[in-house]
Amino acid sequence: LPHEFEQAAPVLRRLSEAGYQAYFVGGAVRDALLHDHIHDVDIATSAYPAEVKALFHRTVDTGIQHGTVTVLTENGQYEVTTFRTESTYQDYRRPDHVTFVRSLREDLQRRDFTVNALAMDHTGQITDLFDGLGDLQRHVLRAVGQPEERFHEDALRMMRAVRFQSQLSFTIDPATETAIAHHHDLLKKIAVERINMEFVKMLAARDRASGLATFIATRLNEACPGLAGTADQLRTMLSDVPMPLTASASVWLRLAAALQLDQAAVGPFMRAWKTTNEERRQVKGLLPTLQKVAAGTADAWDLYNAGPDFLTVLLPVAQQLGIASAPWQARYAALPVHTVGELAVHGGTVMARFPQLQGPHIGAVLQAALRAVVAGRVANTEPALLEYMAELPEIKDGQH
Ligand code: ATP
Ligand code: MG
Structure with missing residues (x-):
């Protein structure tokens, strides 16, 4: 087991000793198998939220209506989510309601891509119901079940596909990609904030070009704010340095x-x-x-x-x-300076040295001095700056 999973294993053991099933799931399992950096270790369990809370001393109700309880341990904090299904999607956005279930199979079935639908128990044993391991090996993103149906249920998954494509440098299975092309317009139903998060992750990834190419080819851009009709401009980013x-x-x-x-x-x-x-x-x-x-x-x-x-x-x-x-x-x-505070002369010094100077002119004089210092025309020392200031029109003209 990777170190991150070892740290979290006591949570799984506690749940299974109490008679529940418990697994590592989602991105952490995928990234562990790819030997990528693991961020959040997510745990799925057959225990209901109240049952999870009863087993641990310190918990936080992070998303209790979705079945998520955060368990705080000496080693870190873990999101423990009850197995659930998300039934009757009516508006292409979010499930109308989640139903807690006792079966791992149903929980894995609702997940987006096969490589995200793997579960691992505390001994490292993998449950792979949709050949996610094969897809991991082939570096392929494939929707769990019927892609058309899955994008109908939740159109954000189309953005997640291109985001993961960039982050993982995977290809998208042809049937999955075709379904995105068919349904790209459904993205308009999704809250912009949620599209934003996936879009930024896609473009921030090293291999942005791969996800971006699919984003353009499937016309997802047509359903995004300000990006309709911009395929040609977006394509210019395909030749960016990958970083x-x-x-x-x-x-x-x-x-x-x-x-x-x-x-x-x-x-x-x-x-x-x-x-x-x-x-x-x-x-x-x-x-x-x-x-x-x-x-x-x-x-x-x-x-x-x-x-x-x-x-x-x-x-x-x-x-x-x-x-x-x-x-x-x-x-x-x-x-020479990176902030105005680093200037060797301050407002107080200017007022003391040039008492005849009108209030509003003090700022102008300081600004002129700052520009001169930044440009390397005057040394950043008090004598050099006062000498420079004495020649500025605000001061020189004021003296006559
Ligand atoms: P990351 O490394 O970005 O955290 P991740 O795979 O963990 O990647 P999350 O958004 O944290 O992605 O989601 C955790 C898991 O929940 C996913 O791996 C997937 O199994 C499931 N999931 C998340 N969003 C969806 C969705 N819109 N539809 C179906 N399953 C989803
Ligand atoms: Mg995650």
């Missing part, structure tokens, strides 16, 4: 560039995608800077204004576009 992105704002920045959105258009586009205010602020601020970096014309003042986002959000996108990042990184590091 993972860590900041979601990088994803939106790259996308804005591909769609050739300007600063005015990017706000409404991102709003339609229900992005966060922070993501919008970052992308609006960085979009013109990215264009200058791509053209090789960004100056010290552009870099200063981008701030730390320059390194964490913009440079990864530049790399994705094939622009060498090391020289830009060095130029950013070499800025």
Whole structure:
């Protein structure tokens, strides 16, 4: 058993000693078998939520109506979810209600893809009802059961398919892909926030090109905010350098560039995608800077204004576009100051030295000094700055 599973095994043992079935399920089992990094260890059990709670000292009702209880242990916390089926999907979105069941089979049957429908017990024994192991070996994503039916039940699964395709570098089984192409329009029924999460994961993954190619080929883009009729622009991203992105704002920045959105258009586009205010602020601020970096014309003042986002959000996108990042990184590091607080002169010093200066002019003088320091025209020392300021029109003209 992988270390993460060893840590969680006491939870499984406690459940099985009490007479319930309990398994590791979902992405953790898939990733363990692929020798990928395991994030969340999810546990499925035949015990009902109240029964789970009765067995452990410390639990949290994370999603009790869906059957999920978080169990807190010395080794970590684990989501323990009761086996369930999701019956009667009426609106292509979410199950009308979940029914708790005692059978592992029914629980695995409701899962999206065969590689996500594997269960492992605390001895490492695998339950594989849909040849998920074969698909793992062949690197194939295949819907559990009838793909058409499964996408009808929950259209988000189509986005999950392309997201996993990018994250795992798998191919999509032809019948599953055909069903996505047929049903791409059903995605319009899904809440944008949920599409957003899968879309960003797809584009942040190293092998974004594989999922993106399917996203375009199946016309899922036609059902997404602001992406109808943009297949040609999206295709330009297929030749990006394959590398993972860590900041979601990088994803939106790259996308804005591909769609050739300007600063005015990017706000409404991102709003339609229900992005966060922070993501919008970052992308609006960085979009013109990215264009200058791509053209090789960004100056010290552009870099200063981008701030730390320059390194964490913009440079990864530049790399994705094939622009060498090391020289830009060095130029950013070499800025004489990175914040106004690092300026050797503050408002108080300016007022003391130039008492005749009007209030509103103090800010202007400091801003001019900041620009000069960032551009390397004046040394960041108090004497050099005061000398520079004395020659500024606000001060010089005020003295006569
Ligand atoms: P990740 O590594 O991103 O967490 P994951 O496979 O664990 O991948 P989750 O979204 O955490 O994905 O979901 C956990 C499991 O729940 C999945 O592996 C799958 O079995 C099931 N699942 C999640 N969403 C759906 C869905 N919309 N339809 C069917 N099954 C789903
Ligand atoms: Mg998960």
